[in-house]
Amino acid sequence: MKNIAKALVLALAFGFGLHHAGAQDAAKKAAPKPPNNASQTLFESWNDIGRKLTAMAEDFPEDKYDFKPTPAERSFAEQLLHAAGANYFFINPVKGEKPPAGDPKRSEYKTKADVVAFVKKSFADGAALIKSKGDSGLNDLWVDPFSNQQSRFSEGAWGILEHSGEHYGQMVVYYRVAGLVPPESRPKK
Secondary structure (H helix, E strand, C coil): CHHHHHHHHHHHHHHHHHHHHHHHHHHHHCCCCCCCCHHHHHHHHHHHHHHHHHHHHHHCCHHHCCCCCCCCCCCHHHHHHHHHHHCHHHHHHHCCCCCCCCCCCHHHCCCHHHHHHHHHHHHHHHHHHHHHHCHHHCCCEEEECCCCEEEEHHHHHHHHHHHHHHHHHHHHHHHHHCCCCCHHHCCCC
């Protein structure tokens, strides 16, 4: 009986080993895809955070758009306007235009539809700018309006992406405090 058990264990181990070796051979045969070029990576990352913020803007109930977790915080709508508006502190100077005077005012974007349209437009404008620059434009210089320092195009774009990610994280908290589940945290269908 012991010999049968040993033989069974060895047969199973040998079978798993062959299966694993076959999987390794298949992986070796399929060459990995080459990496995206730098501007494509930037473009996809820009669109990804834009997609997440747009999904939140479209999903959050309009009757909660002025919700604040505490009185000292921005409202949900103000968070969206701030994150999307910050894009123009990058886009405008790169295009040779003046940066905005400040955050977009909630009184100018009265409805959920107004806010959603602004969020979509700001990320579409940034995506078009990134696409127009391509790899050859990533090192183009522009003047950061906050530091009055020259910066590379790619550094400015990644900085705005990071800023948008910070506000995305803050708005996840708004969702949770309001008793809601953010779109990215829901089970995928």
